[in-house]
Amino acid sequence: xxxxxxxxxxxxxxxxxxxxxxxxxxxxxxxxxxxxxxxxxxxxxxxxxxxxxxxxxxxxxxxxxxxxxxxxxxxxxxxxxxxxxxxxxxxxxxxxxxxxxxxxxxxxxxxxxxxxxxxxxxxxxxxxxxxxxxxxxxxxxxxxxxxxxxxxxxxxxxxxxxxxxxxxxxxxxxxxxxxxxxxxxxxxxxxxxxxxxxxxxxxxxxxxxxxxxxxxxxxxxxxxxxxxxxxxxxxxxxxxxxxxxxxxxxxxxxxxxxxxxxxxxxxxxxxxxxxxxxxxxxxxxxxxxxxxxxxxxxxxxxxxxxxxxxxxxxxxxxxxxxxxxxxxxxxxxxxxxxxxxxxxxxxxxxxxxxxxxxxxxxxxxxxxxxxxxxxxxxxxxx
Amino acid sequence: xxxxxxxxxxxxxxxxxxxxxxxxxxxxxxxxxxxxxxxxxxxxxxxxxxxxxxxxxxxxxxxxxxxxxxxxxxxxxxxxxxxxxxxxxxxxxxxxxxxxxxxxxxxxxxxxxxxxxxxxxxxxxxxxxxxxxxxxxxxxxxxxxxxxxxxxxxxxxxxxxxxx
Numbered sequence: 001x002x003x004x005x006x007x008x009x010x011x012x013x014x015x016x017x018x019x020x021x022x023x024x025x026x027x028x029x030x031x032x033x034x035x036x037x038x039x040x041x042x043x044x045x046x047x048x049x050x051x052x053x054x055x056x057x058x059x060x061x062x063x064x065x066x067x068x069x070x071x072x073x074x075x076x077x078x079x080x081x082x083x084x085x086x087x088x089x090x091x092x093x094x095x096x097x098x099x100x101x102x103x104x105x106x107x108x109x110x111x112x113x114x115x116x117x118x119x120x121x122x123x124x125x126x127x128x129x130x131x132x133x134x135x136x137x138x139x140x141x142x143x144x145x146x147x148x149x150x151x152x153x154x155x156x157x158x159x160x161x162x163x164x165x166x167x168x169x170x171x172x173x174x175x176x177x178x179x180x181x182x183x184x185x186x187x188x189x190x191x192x193x194x195x196x197x198x199x200x201x202x203x204x205x206x207x208x209x210x211x212x213x214x215x216x217x218x219x220x221x222x223x224x225x226x227x228x229x230x231x232x233x234x235x236x237x238x239x240x241x242x243x244x245x246x247x248x249x250x251x252x253x254x255x256x257x258x259x260x261x262x263x264x265x266x267x268x269x270x271x272x273x274x275x276x277x278x279x280x281x282x283x284x285x286x287x288x289x290x291x292x293x294x295x296x297x298x299x300x301x302x303x304x305x306x307x308x309x310x311x312x313x314x315x316x317x318x319x320x321x322x323x324x325x326x327x328x329x330x331x332x333x334x335x336x337x338x339x340x341x342x343x344x345x346x347x348x349x350x351x352x353x354x355x356x357x358x359x360x361x362x363x364x365x366x367x368x369x370x371x372x373x374x375x376x377x378x379x380x381x382x
Numbered sequence: 383x384x385x386x387x388x389x390x391x392x393x394x395x396x397x398x399x400x401x402x403x404x405x406x407x408x409x410x411x412x413x414x415x416x417x418x419x420x421x422x423x424x425x426x427x428x429x430x431x432x433x434x435x436x437x438x439x440x441x442x443x444x445x446x447x448x449x450x451x452x453x454x455x456x457x458x459x460x461x462x463x464x465x466x467x468x469x470x471x472x473x474x475x476x477x478x479x480x481x482x483x484x485x486x487x488x489x490x491x492x493x494x495x496x497x498x499x500x501x502x503x504x505x506x507x508x509x510x511x512x513x514x515x516x517x518x519x520x521x522x523x524x525x526x527x528x529x530x531x532x533x534x535x536x537x538x539x540x541x542x543x544x545x546x
Contacts, residue, residue, distance in 0.1 A: 163418070
């Protein structure tokens with residue numbers, strides 16, 4: 001099905017990515033030497049790795065594009081908790097960057113005893129090596145705040161329409177679209193997994209999870225958008241919330257089966273109970289990695305496909321121009337796929353959350369026959 | 383791997399934002415939306431149920447009507463039959479009565495006829511008798527007017543006696 005083809009595409013794209021990387025790795029020394037030998041040429045060799053990780057990683061400024069040599073970017077506020085106390089400042093203070101070839105990172109100027117380092121990620125480091133807790137409104141955080149505003153606006157405007165129209169009016173316009181999604185979550189996710197008597201208690205949570213992930217996924221796909229849901233901190237946070245809900249709501253029956261499975265010989269219990277406990281913790285980890293890896297991979301693939309143009313253009317102008325249609329076509333295809341993935345991943349996250357909660361709040365009576373139905377089937381889904 | 387280490391700041395902000403969204407939307411958006419949806423579904427289900435009930439009632443009514451019509455049919459047939467029977471009976475009775483009456487009249491008439499015939503006969507007899515007497519008287523008077531006639535008659539009578 002779609003996930004199968006998605007998977008094969010991912011492999012193709014990853015292969016492509018590796019090739020690009022290795023090509024870049026082979027090119028890099030040549031480029032450096034070319035840059036050093038021919039400074040008069042004026043051409044800066046494109047660093048695809050830096051470009052891609054700069055795009056998918058978090059940043060303290062919102063970078064849009066480069067106009068000539070000057071970057072067009074919005075500096076974002078930094079909130080740092082250091083040994084000297086709370087510091088709030090603009091990221092515009094860190095503007096001079098120079099490459100540290102030995103460490104393979106880019107380092108900024110020092111400001112108020114702090115400097116930034118860009119490797120795969122952007123980090124704020126104290127000059128004296130003391131610990132810095134970074135609570136900055138980064139690009140991801142700002143993107144999330146925008147999406148939060150969007151979600152709240154959507155939620156309120158639709159809720160208002162329901163309040164005005166009442167139960168007797170047919171839904172119309174955007175309300176109709178939202179209703180489809182809400183009913184989908186209710187009928188396909190909450191009802192089958194949580195059961196008729198309890199699903200209503202979890203509907204607000206599941207809906208919030210679904211729309212939070214979906215809207216953020218979609219915002220991430222916009223050109224210049226942040227890779228919010230493709231960040232492990234975000235997915236870990238969401239998975240942790242799901243896990244906490246599951247653990248808090250778990251009933252006696254769940255703990256009983258987990259810690260002292262009935263009808264299992266003692267020798268097997270010794271093996272089984274630790275496995276069960278580990279599997280309980282693996283569930284949120286699987287949630288974390290699934291969403292994070294999917295979205296990150298999607299972003300990386302699109303960036304790679306676009307970068308191919310510039311890689312070829314670096315070799316030969318005509319090769320680059322010739323590759324434009326291929327690259328555009330493929331990136332449009334990937335973009336469509338990512339639109340699908342954005343919804344699918346939001347659904348899967350919500351569904352698995354519902355499955356986990358469902359297994360935790362399950363009552364004793366029908367446990368035996370669907371003991372094995374847990375999320376195994378879906379766990380295979382990417 | 384740098385990419386796999388979660389940043390504390392982003393984790394914190396995500397958690398905060400998610401919880402805020404969850405509580406605000408949960409209270410002001412999802413609850414009323416779900417409530418309205420539930421109400422609407424209940425309304426639709428109720429409407430369907432009442433329509434179904436109405437349908438049942440209608441079919442019940444229809445069968446009742448049919449039963450009534452059948453009953454009415456039966457009653458009509460029975461009434462018709464009864465009426466026919468009654469008619470027949472009345473006709474028969476009338477016939478019977480007419481017959482008896484006619485018979486009675488006939489008998490009476492016959493009796494009267496007989497009576498009158500007898501009376502007439504008697505009268506005629508009397509009349510004839512009287513006439514005969516008169517005739518006889520006249521004849522006798524004429525016959526006996528002469529002495530030969532008287533003599534002849536006396537002879538005849540004497541003959542009669544001799545013969546005896």
